[in-house]
Amino acid sequence: MPVCSENYESEIAEGRNCRSVKCKFCGSVILSPSTATFASFEFQLPLIRQNKSNETEPETETVSFFWSVSDMYTFQNVGFSHTVGNNKYLACADCEAGPIGYHDLTNKTSFVALSRVQHS
Amino acid sequence: MAKKTYDLLFKLLLIGDSGVGKTCILFRFSDDAFTTTFISTIGIDFKIKTVELRGKKIKLQIWDTAGQERFHTITTSYYRGAMGIMLVYDITNEKSFENIVKWLRNIDEHANEDVEKMILGNKCDMSDKRTVSKERGETIAREHGIRFMETSAKANINIDKAFNDLAEAILDKTAGREPGDHVDRVLVDRKQQSNTSRSCCNN
Ligand SMILES: Nc1nc2c(ncn2[C@@H]2O[C@H](COP(=O)(O)OP(=O)(O)OP(=O)(O)O)[C@@H](O)[C@H]2O)c(=O)[nH]1
Ligand SMILES: [Mg+2]
Numbered sequence: 308m309p310v311c312s313e314n315y316e317s318e319i320a321e322g323r324n325c326r327s328v329k330c331k332f333c334g335s336v337i338l339s340p341s342t343a344t345f346a347s348f349e350f351q352l353p354l355i356r357q358n359k360s361n362e363t364e365p366e367t368e369t370v371s372f373f374w375s376v377s378d379m380y381t382f383q384n385v386g387f388s389h390t391v392g393n394n395k396y397l398a399c400a401d402c403e404a405g406p407i408g409y410h411d412l413t414n415k416t417s418f419v420a421l422s423r424v425q426h427s
Numbered sequence: 428m429a430k431k432t433y434d435l436l437f438k439l440l441l442i443g444d445s446g447v448g449k450t451c452i453l454f455r456f457s458d459d460a461f462t463t464t465f466i467s468t469i470g471i472d473f474k475i476k477t478v479e480l481r482g483k484k485i486k487l488q489i490w491d492t493a494g495q496e497r498f499h500t501i502t503t504s505y506y507r508g509a510m511g512i513m514l515v516y517d518i519t520n521e522k523s524f525e526n527i528v529k530w531l532r533n534i535d536e537h538a539n540e541d542v543e544k545m546i547l548g549n550k551c552d553m554s555d556k557r558t559v560s561k562e563r564g565e566t567i568a569r570e571h572g573i574r575f576m577e578t579s580a581k582a583n584i585n586i587d588k589a590f591n592d593l594a595e596a597i598l599d600k601t602a603g604r605e606p607g608d609h610v611d612r613v614l615v616d617r618k619q620q621s622n623t624s625r626s627c628c629n630n
Contacts, residue, residue, distance in 0.1 A: 400474045
């Protein structure tokens with residue numbers, strides 16, 4: 308079981324992230340403490356690494372815990388992918404690992420998956 | 428509501444001929460032979476980066492532009508909101524350098540008149556294939572009163588510095604408009620010092 312699913316409750320204080328949200332791979336700061344709100348729902352998020360043979364149908368996994376950000380300029384550092392359907396996917400701005408979450412164009416809200424980032 | 432986490436927001440645009448390396452400047456990941464990342468398949472539209480300059484938290488929103496665009500098809504809407512433009516050519520591609528003048532004319536016609544510009548001579552890691560000398564880049568930049576730098580997206584040379592310098596130039600303009608806003612000259616002084624010490628060594 309991923310670490311964050313076990314301990315995610317300790318990352319939340321008054322509905323917000325109590326620590327910085329950083330890239331798992333390079334440590335780039337994505338969100339400062341207390342700038343995002345916790346949200347729980349299910350979303351099929353594509354895996355970071357994909358086999359080259361199935362680019363048309365990316366492999367996904369169900370992700371349930373997110374940091375929700377309503378103003379994209381709240382992010383310290385982040386990359387937005389080109390649009391796919393109603394979404395843009397989020398990536399680390401420095402090493403480009405991703406998707407670490409997605410941006411919903413209909414409500415202009417960004418969701419960072421707790422399982423795809425580290426907290427410190 | 429969450430409090431505002433920054434002081435200023437600068438929108439920057441990367442433009443230049445197809446193949447000069449705009450996308451690589453923004454997106455530095457390279458695939459290996461068998462797997463790819465989901466993100467590199469879709470591509471990055473823009474990045475948000477936070478820098479701190481003179482005690483101010485500045486958000487940079489950096490946009491890549493589509494490869495098929497040609498300067499004669501680019502009009503006002505394309506530049507809307509841009510406060511800084513990175514104009515990129517390829518030091519191994521003469522044509523891309525000649526087109527810098529056309530891009531500049533296009534920017535003058537269509538972009539906000541006080542947009543801050545910077546010229547980048549990219550792919551400076553490929554010295555064996557170089558066809559445009561650094562001096563020519565410096566000359567054209569001087570003629571137009573624009574900053575200039577040679578970069579390599581591949582070897583990660585001067586990329587972060589270029590964005591920092593462009594942001595600083597925009598900040599200078601912004602600060603100049605605010606009465607009583609002291610422009611900190613520490614950085615400039617330091618540059619001058621290092622120049623002085625270098626000329627000392629030459630003596
Ligand atoms: N050696 C070297 N190659 C580079 C560098 N930057 C980009 N390239 C290569 O140049 C080619 C074109 O780079 P892109 O970033 O796709 O160019 P672009 O300006 O985005 O082109 P368009 O999207 O068509 O406008 C690619 O094969 C890159 O690998 C660099 O700094 N050094
Ligand atoms: Mg491109």
